[in-house]
Amino acid sequence: MSEAISFRFLIDGDDFTSAGNASVQVKKMLRQLNFDAETIRRVSVAMYEGEINMVIHANGGSADVNVWNDRIEVVLADSGPGIPDIDLAMQEGYSTAKDNIRSLGFGAGMGLPNMKRYSDDMKITTELGRGTTVTMSFFVNS
Amino acid sequence: MKISKIIELLDATVLCGEDKIENEVHSACGSDMMSDVLAYVKEQAVLLTGLVNLQVVRTAEMMDMKCIVIVRGKKPGNEVVELCRESGIVMLSTEERMYVACGRLYENGLRGGGVKENE
Numbered sequence: 618m619s620e621a622i623s624f625r626f627l628i629d630g631d632d633f634t635s636a637g638n639a640s641v642q643v644k645k646m647l648r649q650l651n652f653d654a655e656t657i658r659r660v661s662v663a664m665y666e667g668e669i670n671m672v673i674h675a676n677g678g679s680a681d682v683n684v685w686n687d688r689i690e691v692v693l694a695d696s697g698p699g700i701p702d703i704d705l706a707m708q709e710g711y712s713t714a715k716d717n718i719r720s721l722g723f724g725a726g727m728g729l730p731n732m733k734r735y736s737d738d739m740k741i742t743t744e745l746g747r748g749t750t751v752t753m754s755f756f757v758n759s
Numbered sequence: 760m761k762i763s764k765i766i767e768l769l770d771a772t773v774l775c776g777e778d779k780i781e782n783e784v785h786s787a788c789g790s791d792m793m794s795d796v797l798a799y800v801k802e803q804a805v806l807l808t809g810l811v812n813l814q815v816v817r818t819a820e821m822m823d824m825k826c827i828v829i830v831r832g833k834k835p836g837n838e839v840v841e842l843c844r845e846s847g848i849v850m851l852s853t854e855e856r857m858y859v860a861c862g863r864l865y866e867n868g869l870r871g872g873g874v875k876e877n878e
Contacts (some may be wrong), residue, residue, distance in 0.1 A: 637817035644821065654823065662797050662821045700798075722810045722818070728793030734798070 621683040622650075622707075628668055628695075630677025633721065639680050640665035643691075650684065653758050660689050660755050663735040666728040667693040667751055673714050673723065675699070675749065689755045691736075699745040707733065760784055762826050762849055765805065768863050769853035771828065775839050776849030784825050786872020789861040793818040803872040804867045807860055811835035812841055820846045830857045 624646065626639035644661040664680065671678045676698020680692040700706050707729050714724025733739045736753035743749040766773065772844040773780065787805035790796050796806060796818055806819050807828045816839060821829050825848065829835060832854040835843075843850040853860055865871070 634813045636840055637814065637821075641817060657822065658823060662857060665817065666794065666797060687854050721812055722793035722808075725792045725794045725866055727792070727798055731794060731797050 619686075620674065621685050623684070625680045626670050626680040626682075628677045628680060628693075630672055630675065631686050633672055633718075636669050636672040637665050640668055641679075643682055645759060646688070647684070652689075656689070656755060659735040660691065661752055663732045663755075664672060664691050664693070666731045667691070667753070670693045670728045671697070673718050676707050678748075685759050688755065691753045692750065692757075693753075694748065696748040696751040700741065700743045700749055703741055760862070760867065762851075764867070765826065765828065765864060766851060768830040768867055769828065769851070769855055769860055771853040772850055773837070774829075774850040775844040776826075776847070779847070779849050780826070782825060784848075784869070787861070787864055787869050788871060789830075789857055791857075796868070798820065799872075805869070806866075807857060807864075809833060809857060811839060813839055814843045815839070816846055816848065816850075819843075819848055824848060826851065828853060828860065830855060831858050 628639060629635055640661050643664055644657055647657045675695035678695030681692040705711055709730045710726040712724050712726035719725040737756045738754040740752045762782055780858050784804035786802050788803045789807035790807050792816055804825045806824050807830055808815055811829055811833045827848055827850045829852045
């Protein structure tokens with residue numbers, strides 16, 4: 618795999634119950650590609666949190682997953698409202714999610730912090746009213 | 760601890776995964792906040808929760824968990840149980856409340872697992 622293997626998923630923004638489907642598929646594919654369990658868990662958990670975020674805040678979006686032997690990259694892009702204050706959004710416990718989302722077990726203000734914690738590098742580009750792109754890179758455990 | 764021991768301690772009903780109840784589990788966590796569950800990377804085999812939606816199963820699957828215990832006698836819908844079955848995870852239901860259920864398992868030797876990533 619000197620060239621990347623790439624996958625693309627569309628995240629449905631209308632249906633909270635289906636959120637996570639893309640991450641489950643990525644997890645299965647990474648297993649088939651024989652990555653180690655911890656790398657697979659880090660990638661799939663971080664992507665899952667991102668997927669949930671896109672459904673809660675941005676009416677869905679797209680997920681591009683690029684896989685090399687030693688590195689995995691996940692690019693989550695949406696056309697949502699954008700993040701007004703990234704530093705604030707990165708604080709554990711800060712959330713703008715509604716109560717109905719909290720009752721489902723999310724919206725605790727842990728999504729972005731968890732994504733940063735599980736990835737080796739995370740970049741956020743955002744523009745108010747235009748959308749947000751989160752790029753996470755994971756180095757494969759050797 | 761075997762999952763069958765959890766069933767006995769919590770007087771629990773098996774909703775799916777009957778064929779896996781003799782599997783061993785070594786750690787557990789109790790939470791209704793799925794993001795809190797997702798914050799811990801290492802070895803948590805059992806999730807005790809009062810939530811009964813599909814995201815509970817997906818969270819457990821992401822974390823490679825072996826068993827979900829639904830507390831307070833809540834009944835998950837068929838699609839939740841089916842997803843759990845497809846994911847190869849045992850799902851139990853107990854009438855006990857969260858605090859008592861966690862306490863009973865802890866007292867019998869099932870400890871809290873989990874190390875927060877990067878700590």
